[in-house]
Amino acid sequence: MLKNIQLVNDTLSKEVRFENEKRGMIYYQMVKHAVQAGLDKEKYSRAAVNKIGRDNSRSFGVYDNLPDFVYSFMNEGLISQFRPELMSMDDCKARVDFHYCPMLGGLYNMTQDAQELELLCDCAMETDRGLTSALGLEFELGKTIANGHDTCELCFKWKGDNNA
Amino acid sequence: MPNQAKKYIGVKAADTLRAAVENQGKWVYYLTMEGIDSGLSTQFAKDAMQELGEYYAEHEYSECNCVEKFVNQLMNRSMEMGQEAIVENKSDAGFDLKIGYCPMLNMWEQLTEDGEKIRDLCDVACSMFKGLAAKKGMNVEKQSAIAKGDDHCVFCFRKDDSV
Numbered sequence: 001m002l003k004n005i006q007l008v009n010d011t012l013s014k015e016v017r018f019e020n021e022k023r024g025m026i027y028y029q030m031v032k033h034a035v036q037a038g039l040d041k042e043k044y045s046r047a048a049v050n051k052i053g054r055d056n057s058r059s060f061g062v063y064d065n066l067p068d069f070v071y072s073f074m075n076e077g078l079i080s081q082f083r084p085e086l087m088s089m090d091d092c093k094a095r096v097d098f099h100y101c102p103m104l105g106g107l108y109n110m111t112q113d114a115q116e117l118e119l120l121c122d123c124a125m126e127t128d129r130g131l132t133s134a135l136g137l138e139f140e141l142g143k144t145i146a147n148g149h150d151t152c153e154l155c156f157k158w159k160g161d162n163n164a
Numbered sequence: 165m166p167n168q169a170k171k172y173i174g175v176k177a178a179d180t181l182r183a184a185v186e187n188q189g190k191w192v193y194y195l196t197m198e199g200i201d202s203g204l205s206t207q208f209a210k211d212a213m214q215e216l217g218e219y220y221a222e223h224e225y226s227e228c229n230c231v232e233k234f235v236n237q238l239m240n241r242s243m244e245m246g247q248e249a250i251v252e253n254k255s256d257a258g259f260d261l262k263i264g265y266c267p268m269l270n271m272w273e274q275l276t277e278d279g280e281k282i283r284d285l286c287d288v289a290c291s292m293f294k295g296l297a298a299k300k301g302m303n304v305e306k307q308s309a310i311a312k313g314d315d316h317c318v319f320c321f322r323k324d325d326s327v
Contacts, residue, residue, distance in 0.1 A: 012177050015241055019184035023191055025219065029212035030195035037208040039199065048198035052190055055275070077183070110219070 002108060002117075004145050006100050013080045017102045020081055024106020028120065045123035053130020060135060066158040069137065070094045073156075085151075092158050095142075097151035104146055114148075121146035128154060167273070167310045169265045172245045181246035182267040189268030192289055193275050206284050210291040217295025225300060231323075234300060235259055258302065258322035266310050266317065286311035290319070297321055 006017060027049075035041045063069040067089060074084050074096065083099035103124055107117055125141050132139040142153030172178035196209040228234040235251050238261070243249040248264030268289055272282045286309055297304040303324050308314035 016184045023188045029216045033208040033212040034199045037204050039202050048194045052194045
């Protein structure tokens with residue numbers, strides 16, 4: 001049983017969660033049908049989602065330090081949907097934990113296969129890999145809710161020669 | 165193209181819901197384009213969205229066994245505020261869904277200037293209605309589309325008497 005529990009339940013947050021879960025279900029169905037049409041699941045998913053992440057960088061600024069990026073990343077929309085918690089941060093490294101994932105909520109509506117969820121979740125995190133690579137940051141994904149943990153651990157690292 | 169929000173300007177709920185649907189549009193765009201770039205036609209994406217519509221029919225719409233209940237389920241705030249949708253010509257035989265603004269189209273126009281590609285994406289996204297309607301014993305016809313230069317998108321949902 002996944003520990004993916006939503007606790008922000010005001011009307012608007014629930015409505016947006018419904019739309020974000022739908023996004024997860026669109027992702028699941030697109031991958032499913034691309035595979036049925038002959039494409040490799042992981043290659044297709046990672047390539048498409050990484051481009052989404054890179055495109056997301058359009059709505060971020062140019063940063064000369066890590067905390068400014070992290071505070072932009074933890075915007076109002078993210079807070080209401082993913083319940084992120086800033087676990088630690090210095091000039092080089094920051095860890096943000098997600099306590100809930102609406103994308104995973106949507107994926108879970110489509111399948112309860114643990115291996116499938118783990119793979120699709122990791123591929124979905126290409127959004128963060130694509131975003132951070134476009135901004136010149138490093139990104140590491142630690143434990144995830146899809147893996148049965150309490151939170152998803154996102155680690156952002158400032159590159160020493162970063163001039164983004 | 166006449167895709168411009170006209171109502172609920174500056175209303176937080178409308179802006180937030182529009183942003184969420186725009187984000188769906190971005191995922192539809194990149195997931196569809198990746199398939200096309202890998203040699204597929206848009207059919208895989210239409211099939212995907214149609215199956216999602218069928219899922220909604222069996223879950224979110226499971227209790228909707230008449231037009232009235234179906235419309236009530238369909239017309240959530242995302243539809244009413246985010247997409248400026250209204251229902252016209254409602255009867256026991258069906259209804260018309262008229263959409264005044266499409267957040268997905270707004271996103272696609274940021275990602276490409278290729279009108280044909282945008283019209284294909286519109287067909288992909290709207291395949292969800294096809295799956296939803298079919299599972300509830302209805303047909304749906306897209307009579308007009310903002311992506312094709314019309315003022316509104318109009319979807320005619322009609323009971324399928326052959327069912």
